[in-house]
Amino acid sequence: MSWHEKKMYIASMVDKTPTTRKTKNSNSRRSDTKVYYLKVNDKKERVCLKTFLETLGIKEWTVRYWLGEKTTIDNESEPSAVVATETKKESARKYLMALPKLPSHYCRQSTSKLYLEPIIQTKSQLYGLYVDYSVSRNEPVASRKVFEGVLFEENMSLFQPKKDACDQCCAHKAGNMSDEQYIKHIELKDLARIEKTLDKEAARKGTIHALTADLQAIKLCPSLNASALYFKTKLAVHNFTIYNLGTNGVACYWFDETACDLKATTYASFLVDYLTKLLENDPKDVVLFTDGCTAQNRNNIVSNALLRLAMAKNIVITQKYLEKGHTQMEVDSVHSVIERKLKNREIFLPSQYATITKEARKVPSPYRVITPDHTFFKKLCS
Incomplete structure (x- = not known):
């Protein structure tokens, strides 16, 4: 049966009769008594409420709700x-x-x-x-x-989304960190947030370039719902994303493990490539916000690569790191949009990730997607 047919069936199996006895000095609003029936050999047989509900597999509030809707469905005069x-x-x-x-x-x-x-x-x-x-x-x-x-x-x-748990905040909550250390940790977090807000405002005014960058959680290819695929060897695919706080522009570098591995020179190549193109048309100082991951951002290979670029372009490039455990940035919203777009999608080729990323956002502009091969990456040294 359709839902409409179910409602009509329930309405035909329940009769309403006026209450025959009123309780003295009672404030009850019940104006009728419901009598329940079930069909047995095409004949209506009276049953109790519990039998009626358990036979049809419904709740009492469903019956009451559907009986209330009966007049609304049939009454077309209002x-x-x-x-x-x-x-x-x-x-x-x-x-x-x-x-x-x-x-x-x-x-x-x-x-x-x-x-x-x-x-x-x-x-x-x-x-x-x-x-x-x-x-x-x-x-x-x-x-x-x-x-x-x-x-x-x-x-x-209204449910508040879960946040990345900070080790130090959890330690203080469990009583394993002193109040002084915790207060200092929160002060550093607030200072980093304020610093990013000020740089973002400066970028909106056009005085500097302010960027946030991060690596998306690893993706696998192929990605299917077939249970047999769980035991098969899959290709690891990565997305390094750079978000421009001044223009809301986004660049996504999609690559798999056949092109390069996850080492410092890989991230340095991405940053140098993006900044070189950015500074060609608008040369001015750059502020880069990332988390404190040593292998990815906080190392001498990335710093020296940015230093050489700054000297070549005659600008200042500043690296700023957010407080550990509180590294939520605007670039995270890009990963959120992409993952929502990937939900319930079947992936057979790494190139499909790039195609879906291009379709993930329309306003203010689509995400710019770069798919580098092994020739793209530079051999940088510390």
């Missing part, structure tokens, strides 16, 4: 009620779409939801703000049930 409900749903949807939302970066492997800012803690608080907003603008107010239905349809949630 279309204004349906129109009013749709108007209220549109009002609730318009309000929710206007709220700022957070990407589901830290839950991207298990959910594709969008999260409202953590300022709002509960659905009751969110609904209260919606009511105040609608009343102040003389707009129709949706009921709590309709409002939460729209919240579900738009795939939004």
Whole structure:
């Protein structure tokens, strides 16, 4: 049966009779008694509620909800009620779409939801703000049930996404770190955040180039749902991403293990290639934000490669590292978008990752994808 047929069947198997006895001094709102039937040899036989529910495999609230909808389905003489409900749903949807939302970066492997800012803690608080907003603008107010239905349809949630756990924060929470050390750790984290914000504002004004860079989690090729593939040897594919804070431009370097391995010269080659093209048209100082991974960013090979480029272009290139455990950056949003695009997709060739990345973003501009081969990488020394 379809859902509509199920509703009609339930409605035909339940009779409502007026209550025959009222309890004295009672505030009960029950106006009728429900009598439940099941068909036995094409004959309706009366049964108890428990037998009725367990035979059909439904809950009591489903029966009550469907019986309440019966009059709405059959009553076509009051279309204004349906129109009013749709108007209220549109009002609730318009309000929710206007709220700022957070990407589901830290839950991207298990959910594709969008999260409202953590300022709002509960659905009751969110609904209260919606009511105040609608009343102040003389707009129709949706009921709590309709409002939460729209919240579900738009795939939004109040659940705060999980964050990368910081070892030092966890140690302090467990009582294994002194308050003085923890306070110093938080101060360094805040200083790094402030530094990145100031450089981002300077980049937006056009005085410097501010970049964030990071390596996406390893991808495998082929990537299929077939269980037999689990035991097969697969090719490791990597994506080194650079995000321009001033222009929101993104460059994704997709490469696999046949082109190069994960060593310092690999990342130095990516940075030198990107900066060389960037500085050809707009030569000015560069600030690069990364995490403190030694093999990837915090080593003399990468620093010397950037130093030689700075001397050749007559500019200053500054490397800045975020505090360990608190290295969330704008470049992480690129990886989040790509992984959402890759969800439930079958990958047979490494080149498919590059193709899907190009389709992942439209505004303000598509991601720029580079697929280097083994000739691209330079033999740099410390």
